[in-house]
Amino acid sequence: MRYEDLADEPCSITRPLVVLGDRWTLVLLKHCFAGLRRFNALQAATTMSRSRLQDRLDRLVEHEILRRHRPEGAAWDEYRLTEKGMALYPVLMALRDWGDTYMAPLGQPIRYTHRTCTHAGPGEARVQLRCDCCDESMTAREVTVEAGPGLDAELARLAGEPAQSGRSRQVSGDADPG
Amino acid sequence: MRYEDLADEPCSITRPLVVLGDRWTLVLLKHCFAGLRRFNALQAATTMSRSRLQDRLDRLVEHEILRRHRPEGAAWDEYRLTEKGMALYPVLMALRDWGDTYMAPLGQPIRYTHRTCTHAGPGEARVQLRCDCCDESMTAREVTVEAGPGLDAELARLAGEPAQSGRSRQVSGDADPG
DNA sequence: CGAGGTGGTTCCGTTTCGGAACCACCTGCC
DNA sequence: GGCAGGTGGTTCCGAAACGGAACCACCTCG
Numbered sequence: 001m002r003y004e005d006l007a008d009e010p011c012s013i014t015r016p017l018v019v020l021g022d023r024w025t026l027v028l029l030k031h032c033f034a035g036l037r038r039f040n041a042l043q044a045a046t047t048m049s050r051s052r053l054q055d056r057l058d059r060l061v062e063h064e065i066l067r068r069h070r071p072e073g074a075a076w077d078e079y080r081l082t083e084k085g086m087a088l089y090p091v092l093m094a095l096r097d098w099g100d101t102y103m104a105p106l107g108q109p110i111r112y113t114h115r116t117c118t119h120a121g122p123g124e125a126r127v128q129l130r131c132d133c134c135d136e137s138m139t140a141r142e143v144t145v146e147a148g149p150g151l152d153a154e155l156a157r158l159a160g161e162p163a164q165s166g167r168s169r170q171v172s173g174d175a176d177p178g
Numbered sequence: 179m180r181y182e183d184l185a186d187e188p189c190s191i192t193r194p195l196v197v198l199g200d201r202w203t204l205v206l207l208k209h210c211f212a213g214l215r216r217f218n219a220l221q222a223a224t225t226m227s228r229s230r231l232q233d234r235l236d237r238l239v240e241h242e243i244l245r246r247h248r249p250e251g252a253a254w255d256e257y258r259l260t261e262k263g264m265a266l267y268p269v270l271m272a273l274r275d276w277g278d279t280y281m282a283p284l285g286q287p288i289r290y291t292h293r294t295c296t297h298a299g300p301g302e303a304r305v306q307l308r309c310d311c312c313d314e315s316m317t318a319r320e321v322t323v324e325a326g327p328g329l330d331a332e333l334a335r336l337a338g339e340p341a342q343s344g345r346s347r348q349v350s351g352d353a354d355p356g
Numbered sequence: 357c358g359a360g361g362t363g364g365t366t367c368c369g370t371t372t373c374g375g376a377a378c379c380a381c382c383t384g385c386c
Numbered sequence: 387g388g389c390a391g392g393t394g395g396t397t398c399c400g401a402a403a404c405g406g407a408a409c410c411a412c413c414t415c416g
Contacts, residue, residue: 002374003201010287012277013208013270020273021201023181023404030191033318039363049405054364075413076362081318084280089318090307091276092191094268095198099190102262106335107328109188114309115322123311125321127268131292133301140211140259140267143303144293150285157284180405201373217394227374232395253382254393 010154019063020088024048025056029085030092032066037078060085094127188332197241198266202226203234207263208270210244215256238263272305 007018020026024046031045043053057079060066065085070077093112100108113122129138185196198204202224209223221231235257238244243263248255271290278286291300307316 006205011208012274012282012287014205015281016273016277017201017204021199021204023195023199026195026199027184027192030189034323040361049407050363051365051367051406052404055403074362086318087276087279089321090272090305091269093307094272094305095194096190098265098269099194101265103193104190104328106331108326109190109329109332111324111326112321113324114311114314114316115320117309117312117314119311121311122322123309125307125316126310127272128306128308129268129271129303130306131295131301132304133292133297133299134295136292136295138292138303140264142293143267143290144300145212146289146291148286148289150282151287153284154287218392227376228394229375229396229398230373252393 008158010151010158016091019059019065020091022056024052025060026092026095028053028056029060029065029081029088032079032081032085033089033092037080038076039079042079090127093125097127186336188329188336194269197237197243198269200234202230203238204270204273206231206234207238207243207259207266210257210259210263211267211270215258216254217257220257268305271303275305 004018006014009015020029027046028042028048031042034045036042036045039053039057042057043050046053048056057066057068061068061079063084064082065088066079067082068077068079096110096112112125114125115122117123130136131138182196184192187193198207205224206220206226209220212223214220214223217231217235220235221228224231226234235244235246239246239257241262242260243266244257245260246255246257274288274290290303292303293300295301308314309316
């Protein structure tokens with residue numbers, strides 16, 4: 001199947017990946033979060049080719065992750081994160097947590113600290129997986145996968161489509177890979 | 179620059195992306211977390227081509243994210259998540275949180291619930307960004323970027339290398355893109 | 357006017373990818 | 387033994403994505 005068809009899957013993991021899941025997009029967003037806003041600055045920081053950068057910026061603007069606008073009186077454009085784009089920060093921080101743990105043998109290279117933390121040596125941003133009911137911290141082994149409130153509507157929508165192939169649509173198992 | 183050189187950056191975001199940042203790898207891992215372990219099952223679930231699946235599985239095994247082994251007496255191999263691989267779960271859950279919020283107009287398709295939550299209608303897994311010092315929840319706007327304990331060692335290692343290009347190495351700004 | 361900066365586009369050789377065919381191996385069955 | 391059907395793995399080729407350089411239009415400033 002074509003990669004873009006992953007967007008039709010009733011799955012909130014694969015759908016973002018159709019937009020974000022390539023070599024450069026998350027690297028690009030990292031630099032947006034670092035405060036870079038202009039085309040040339042982003043090109044220099046990421047080192048990606050200009051044509052590819054243009055593609056990615058256009059796609060992110062199209063998905064309202066970035067917003068393009070020209071400051072009044074300025075001779076340049078700026079690409080700024082929208083609220084939707086800002087909401088991607090936990091994804092980058094989750095990657096960073098893992099990278100710090102498993103891919104930083106010389107020690108954590110960059111600290112992401114809590115600006116308003118009043119204690120000496122401000123605390124660091126950490127990503128936690130918690131149950132929204134009992135507030136306990138969780139791991140993958142404790143997660144069960146089940147149908148959500150929007151699944152039926154998704155399946156109905158898929159059934160109403162040209163039915164491009166007879167792929168299975170079952171919700172497979174739970175998250176315990178042990 | 180070549181994409182693989184991103185692994186040399188003193189950055190715990192880009193380094194994982196060199197392994198995970200392509201079209202299929204995170205989709206593949208999602209199905210591993212769903213309990214799939216065998217080549218053909220993963221090929222059917224992801225719909226990726228067999229040659230690409232082989233490439234990705236080999237890379238993940240090489241990085242000790244998956245472990246390959248044959249159950250005794252079985253005629254097939256299994257790819258299982260290692261602890262290092264299981265630690266990637268928050269990355270997928272962060273993507274899912276965002277996908278549920280911004281790319282699920284018909285409602286959340288899949289619920290990831292807390293198996294051991296004793297309440298009726300078990301709670302769901304949520305990713306939170308918190309300060310590890312004051313334990314307050316945080317957003318991207320409240321994060322400051324600064325040098326970490328491993329940065330000097332990283333820079334020294336880079337300086338000792340053939341110095342392939344005169345790229346800048348500064349730590350650019352903080353995370354407030356407002 | 358020309359110099360130098362901005363973001364954007366076009367082009368082409370290279371790399372990666374998708375998909376089908378093919379392979380080696382093992383098991384079970386008659 | 388011989389064959390069918392399953393496993394994971396590999397090879398091949400046309401298509402798509404990518405990198406990098408050249409080029410463009412526009413603007414500002416001296």
